[in-house]
Amino acid sequence: MTTDSAATGTTRTKARLSDRARGERALGWRLAGPAFVIMLLVTLYPIAYAVYLSLFNYRLTDPAGRKFVFLRNYLTALTDPLFWQTFTTTFIIVVVTLVFELVLGMAIAMVMNKVVWPRKTLRTIVLIPYSIITVVSGFAWLFAAQVSTGFFNHWLHVFTFGAWNLEYDWFGGRWSSLTIICLSEIWKTTPFMSLLLLAGLAQVDSSMEEAAKVDGATWWQRFYKVILPNMKAALMVAVLFRTLDAVRIYDNPYIMTGGANKTMTLSMLVANETINRVEIGMGSALAVILFIIVLIIAFIFVRGFKVDLTGGTRGR
Amino acid sequence: METNVSDKVKTWLGVASIPIMVWTAIPLLWILATSLKSTAALADSTQNILGNFWPKHMTLDNYRLIFTGGASDLFVPALWHSIVVCLVSTVISVILATFCAYAIARLDFPGKGVILTTALAVSFFPVIAMVTPLFNLWRQIGLFDTLPGLIIPYLALTLPLSIWTLSAFFQQIPWEMEQAAQVDGATSWQAFRKVIAPLAAPGVFTTAIIAFFTAWNDFVFSSNLTSENARTVPAALAYFTGASQFEQPTGAICAAAVIVTIPVVILVLLFQRRIVSGLTSGAVKG
Incomplete structure (x- = not known):
């Protein structure tokens, strides 16, 4: 000034x-x-x-045996089937949660944008999952799906008129475990997504939508041709934020499965290598790989999709 | 905007919001319900109603267990650790970020963009990538399993977020009003106290809440960089054991979960509007 x-x-x-x-x-x-x-x-x-x-072969229990190995840790990691398994698991979780969160988040944002009653209650309630500790939400979904303590099997049993097995073990297999992990993630983070999308929706000029309506555009045409293109920036930012957040997923699978049944994620692998096996060199190499993955994703978004992240605060 | 919404659409939107609220509320009610179940009711669906959801006979046994019973030496210290670590790291970051954001919003100096971009980039860090080096370093210099050993990494969570959010808030403040007050005869202290402080306070306060949430939610650092003396609630929950070795601590975990959730939910309900603008201000062009 x-x-x-x-x-x-x-x-x-x-x-x-x-x-x-x-x-x-x-x-x-x-x-x-x-x-x-x-x-x-x-x-x-x-x-x-x-x-x-990460350039050393270094075990905490054997500090004297620390040896410079250059990129060998990276080579070992990238040729290890366990690494690729955790990589696949992480990306399945990222893609599934992102798709559901986008669709649900968009739907919730559109309802919140136009709803008259119960406007305030809805906006408040939707924010609550955001404030729940991730570990707590992990436990809530774990106990809800467990055979002994849970209600999922009981409710499904009723809704399918008795066809669903009351003793179904959700945590007995990879895909059913991942289903619960994803459900819990979706529940916890969709509100955040819908808030970002709502902020984007609020910027769409409603007179443009009106004009399209007068010209005879259907609801879907208005949504696809008017609303979405006009909130593209907010949409991309929301997707980027959530993707980078989901790649780091740790708390939820740790609580629910501890990595059993091939549900270990990249972050869990890093922690496992470091804390349980005290392989500091290898753990560091995995940490750096995860860091590079995050950088690549951010780069793709910022360059490829032209997401302007600093625009909000810079452009005044 | 509301004028063009017909009554029919209004009703449908109202109806559509019901499943959204139910979907949001069920897991919350579920935690509450489980915390009110007796040990026997947890494993026996005949003692519960609504398909093993709500207990027929509610009991506060689980709350007694975590505050005065067998789980109290685990939960009560963890609660204190959480409160101390989160408060200290929030206060430090918000103070530092307030100066930083003030400079970014009001002064013209090179490197503003660099600070903001770095803050954003750093908040995308996979925190787990910091755990391995910190674990190694903390063991060497004796910070492992101490409160400062947790406060420092928590700054990495809260500081970038605070800088980013506060800069967004401060750039919306009409700073000209300070000069206007001085022209009208106010001293600079009066202008700051009566004009700027009331305008800036909501942003600072909201940033503090958001930073506190982020620290409060952390599990990665707390579970990997502490063992007993500094463990916070999220990590302590993961290490809860039952009254006996063969008993699942389900009820105790849920009771503890309710205790640590209630204050946060109250904060959210009270400051809902501001938190939403804080969360979205940095993210969306405006």
Whole structure:
């Protein structure tokens, strides 16, 4: 603000202007610097350290046997069937939850956008799953699906008029376990998705929709040709946020299956390698691989789909 | 916008919102119901109604178990750890982020974009990638299983988020009003206290709530970087054991879950509108 007025004021001398600008720069960095430096220290430093550690064959129980092996940890990881199994599991969860969350989130956002009654109650209730601890929601779905404590089998038994087996073990197989994990993820994060989409919907000019309606467009045509293109930015941001969040999934499968029946995710593999097997070198290599996967996804979105993430705060 | 919605559409939207609310509420009611079941009712569907959902006879035994009974030495310290660690990391990040966001919103200096982009990039970090190096480092310097050893990584969760959200909030503040107040004869302290502080406070407060939630929710750091002396509630829940070795701690876990959920839900209900704008402000162009 101050530089603007100073820059346009023709009566001011150049020396004073640069003095002032310089002072502002210094003050800016003095205020923003500590936060920036601490942020880098607590995040980039561990990552850099992980990259360094990943080049060693290093077990915590045998510190003397630490040996520089260059990229061998990465090679071992990328040729290990367990890695690819966790990779597949993670991406199944990402794709399934994303598709359902997008469709459900969009539907909920559209209802929230137009609903008159019960507008406030709906907007409040929808926010509650967001505030539940992920571990708690994991336990809730675990207990709900378990044979001994749960109600899923009982309800399905009633809805299918007795065809459903009351003793069905949801956590006995890979696909049924993944179903519950995905359901719980969808329940927990759809509200967040619908809030982002609602914010996007609110920006769609309703007069355009009106115009399309007058021109005889059907509901689907209006949705597909008017609403969606106009909220593309919000849509892409929501998809990116959720994808990157889902790739890191850890709490939910840890609580529900502990990785049994091939339900281990990438994050769980990293933790398992580090904490249980104390293979620091290998754990670090896996952590770096996960980090690179996240970077690739973000890059694809930002470059490929032209998602402008800083636009919200920069473009004023 | 509402004017063009016909009565018929209104009714249908009202009807459509019912399944949404039910779908949201069932798992919540389920946690509550399970926490009110006796040990016998947990494994016996004849003692429950609505298809093994709600107990016929409600009991507070599980709550007694976690506060005064066998599970209390696990739950009560964990609750304190959670509160201390989350509060401290929230306060530190919000203070640092307030200065940072003020500079970004009001001052002109090079590198603003870099700070914001870094904050956003860092919040996409797979946190698990930080666990391995921290686990190794913390063991060497003695921070493993301590409260500071948890507060530091929690800053990595809360600080980028706070910078991002607060910058978005602060850029909406009409800062010219400060000068206007000074022109009208207010001192700079008065202008700050009467004009700017009331405008900035909601944003700071909302950011603090969102940062607190994020820390409160963490399981990755807490389960991997602590063992007993600093374990927070989410990790403690995962390590609960029953009254006897052969008994599942289902009821105790649900009771603990209800206890840690209620304050957060109340916060959300009270500040619903602001939290929504905080969550979406950084994400959506506006």
